[in-house]
Amino acid sequence: MSTNGNHVPNICCLPKCCPPAPRSNWPELLGQNANSAKATIEKENPLLKVIPLPAGSVRVDSSCCDRVFVSVDENGNVIEVPTIG
Template sequence: MSSSDNTCQGKSSWPELLGAEGKVAAVTIEKENPLVEARIVPKGSAVLHDFRCDRVWVWVDERGNVFQVPIIG
Protein backbone atom coordinates (compact mmCIF):
# COMPACT_ATOMS: atom_id res chain seq x y z
CA MET A 1 0.00 0.00 0.00
CA SER A 2 1.20 3.48 -0.72
CA SER A 3 1.07 6.28 1.82
CA SER A 4 -1.72 7.81 -0.28
CA ASP A 5 -4.05 5.06 0.94
CA ASN A 6 -4.20 6.77 4.33
CA THR A 7 -6.06 9.72 2.79
CA CYS A 8 -8.82 7.57 1.28
CA GLN A 9 -11.96 6.78 3.22
CA GLY A 10 -13.50 3.35 3.74
CA LYS A 11 -12.21 -0.07 2.84
CA SER A 12 -9.21 0.12 0.48
CA SER A 13 -8.32 -3.46 -0.53
CA TRP A 14 -10.17 -6.71 -1.16
CA PRO A 15 -7.80 -9.72 -1.00
CA GLU A 16 -10.76 -12.00 -0.33
CA LEU A 17 -11.99 -11.39 -3.90
CA LEU A 18 -9.04 -13.14 -5.59
CA GLY A 19 -10.53 -15.78 -7.87
CA ALA A 20 -14.03 -14.27 -7.74
CA GLU A 21 -15.99 -13.48 -10.89
CA GLY A 22 -15.19 -9.90 -11.93
CA LYS A 23 -18.75 -8.57 -12.03
CA VAL A 24 -19.50 -10.01 -8.58
CA ALA A 25 -16.27 -8.50 -7.26
CA ALA A 26 -17.13 -5.06 -8.66
CA VAL A 27 -20.57 -5.10 -7.03
CA THR A 28 -19.06 -6.27 -3.72
CA ILE A 29 -16.43 -3.51 -3.77
CA GLU A 30 -18.97 -0.77 -4.47
CA LYS A 31 -21.27 -2.15 -1.76
CA GLU A 32 -18.47 -2.29 0.83
CA ASN A 33 -17.15 1.18 -0.08
CA PRO A 34 -19.79 3.36 -1.77
CA LEU A 35 -17.18 6.10 -2.27
CA VAL A 36 -15.45 4.14 -5.06
CA GLU A 37 -16.25 3.03 -8.60
CA ALA A 38 -14.99 -0.47 -9.41
CA ARG A 39 -13.84 -0.79 -13.01
CA ILE A 40 -13.34 -4.23 -14.56
CA VAL A 41 -10.12 -4.40 -16.59
CA PRO A 42 -9.12 -7.40 -18.74
CA LYS A 43 -5.59 -8.75 -18.22
CA GLY A 44 -3.09 -6.92 -20.46
CA SER A 45 -5.15 -3.73 -20.77
CA ALA A 46 -3.60 -0.30 -20.37
CA VAL A 47 -4.89 1.88 -17.53
CA LEU A 48 -4.15 5.33 -16.18
CA HIS A 49 -1.55 5.33 -13.41
CA ASP A 50 -2.80 8.39 -11.55
CA PHE A 51 -3.86 7.68 -7.97
CA ARG A 52 -7.54 8.26 -7.21
CA CYS A 53 -9.43 7.52 -4.00
CA ASP A 54 -12.65 6.95 -5.94
CA ARG A 55 -11.41 4.19 -8.26
CA VAL A 56 -10.63 0.49 -7.94
CA TRP A 57 -9.27 -1.49 -10.89
CA VAL A 58 -10.69 -5.03 -10.92
CA TRP A 59 -8.18 -7.01 -12.98
CA VAL A 60 -9.71 -10.12 -14.56
CA ASP A 61 -8.18 -13.01 -16.48
CA GLU A 62 -9.45 -14.58 -19.70
CA ARG A 63 -12.15 -16.42 -17.70
CA GLY A 64 -13.37 -13.18 -16.12
CA ASN A 65 -11.98 -14.01 -12.67
CA VAL A 66 -10.07 -11.60 -10.44
CA PHE A 67 -6.34 -12.43 -10.52
CA GLN A 68 -4.89 -9.41 -8.68
CA VAL A 69 -5.99 -7.98 -5.33
CA PRO A 70 -8.30 -5.02 -6.03
CA ILE A 71 -7.06 -1.88 -4.25
CA ILE A 72 -8.04 1.79 -4.27
CA GLY A 73 -6.00 3.76 -6.74
Protein backbone atom coordinates in the same frame (compact mmCIF):
# COMPACT_ATOMS: atom_id res chain seq x y z
CA MET B 1 -17.22 20.98 -16.23
CA SER B 2 -16.44 20.88 -19.95
CA THR B 3 -13.29 21.54 -21.91
CA ASN B 4 -13.50 21.94 -25.70
CA GLY B 5 -16.75 19.97 -25.70
CA ASN B 6 -15.22 17.01 -23.87
CA HIS B 7 -16.76 16.04 -20.55
CA VAL B 8 -14.25 16.06 -17.71
CA PRO B 9 -15.44 14.06 -14.69
CA ASN B 10 -15.48 15.83 -11.35
CA ILE B 11 -12.88 13.61 -9.70
CA CYS B 12 -10.11 14.70 -7.39
CA CYS B 13 -7.06 12.46 -7.40
CA LEU B 14 -5.18 14.45 -4.79
CA PRO B 15 -4.71 12.90 -1.33
CA LYS B 16 -6.22 16.01 0.30
CA CYS B 17 -9.53 15.22 -1.44
CA CYS B 18 -9.65 11.64 -0.20
CA PRO B 19 -11.87 10.88 2.75
CA PRO B 20 -10.75 8.03 4.99
CA ALA B 21 -11.98 4.71 3.63
CA PRO B 22 -12.86 1.74 5.80
CA ARG B 23 -10.74 -0.44 3.50
CA SER B 24 -8.30 0.06 0.66
CA ASN B 25 -8.01 -3.49 -0.72
CA TRP B 26 -9.99 -6.71 -1.01
CA PRO B 27 -7.68 -9.76 -1.00
CA GLU B 28 -10.59 -12.12 -0.39
CA LEU B 29 -11.91 -11.30 -3.88
CA LEU B 30 -8.89 -12.80 -5.63
CA GLY B 31 -10.18 -15.59 -7.88
CA GLN B 32 -13.81 -14.48 -7.57
CA ASN B 33 -16.05 -13.58 -10.51
CA ALA B 34 -15.39 -9.95 -11.52
CA ASN B 35 -19.07 -8.93 -11.45
CA SER B 36 -19.46 -10.34 -7.95
CA ALA B 37 -16.25 -8.59 -6.84
CA LYS B 38 -17.47 -5.29 -8.30
CA ALA B 39 -20.80 -5.63 -6.47
CA THR B 40 -19.05 -6.44 -3.18
CA ILE B 41 -16.74 -3.42 -3.38
CA GLU B 42 -19.54 -1.04 -4.37
CA LYS B 43 -21.79 -2.37 -1.60
CA GLU B 44 -19.06 -1.80 1.00
CA ASN B 45 -18.20 1.66 -0.32
CA PRO B 46 -20.72 3.22 -2.75
CA LEU B 47 -18.40 6.21 -3.28
CA LEU B 48 -15.95 4.04 -5.24
CA LYS B 49 -15.99 3.61 -9.00
CA VAL B 50 -15.05 0.00 -9.76
CA ILE B 51 -13.54 -0.57 -13.20
CA PRO B 52 -13.03 -4.13 -14.46
CA LEU B 53 -10.11 -4.42 -16.90
CA PRO B 54 -8.86 -7.37 -18.94
CA ALA B 55 -5.48 -8.72 -17.84
CA GLY B 56 -2.61 -6.73 -19.32
CA SER B 57 -4.69 -3.60 -19.95
CA VAL B 58 -2.91 -0.27 -19.79
CA ARG B 59 -4.03 1.81 -16.82
CA VAL B 60 -3.83 5.55 -16.41
CA ASP B 61 -0.78 6.75 -14.51
CA SER B 62 -2.65 8.73 -11.90
CA SER B 63 -3.91 7.16 -8.70
CA CYS B 64 -7.37 8.19 -7.53
CA CYS B 65 -8.86 7.50 -4.13
CA ASP B 66 -12.32 6.97 -5.60
CA ARG B 67 -11.36 4.30 -8.11
CA VAL B 68 -10.65 0.56 -7.96
CA PHE B 69 -9.35 -1.30 -11.00
CA VAL B 70 -10.24 -5.00 -11.04
CA SER B 71 -7.92 -7.07 -13.26
CA VAL B 72 -9.85 -9.89 -14.90
CA ASP B 73 -8.67 -13.02 -16.73
CA GLU B 74 -10.25 -14.52 -19.85
CA ASN B 75 -12.71 -16.44 -17.64
CA GLY B 76 -13.97 -13.27 -15.92
CA ASN B 77 -12.18 -13.93 -12.63
CA VAL B 78 -10.19 -11.46 -10.52
CA ILE B 79 -6.43 -12.07 -10.95
CA GLU B 80 -4.98 -9.27 -8.78
CA VAL B 81 -6.03 -8.01 -5.37
CA PRO B 82 -8.41 -5.07 -6.01
CA THR B 83 -6.92 -1.95 -4.44
CA ILE B 84 -8.04 1.68 -4.29
CA GLY B 85 -5.94 3.81 -6.58
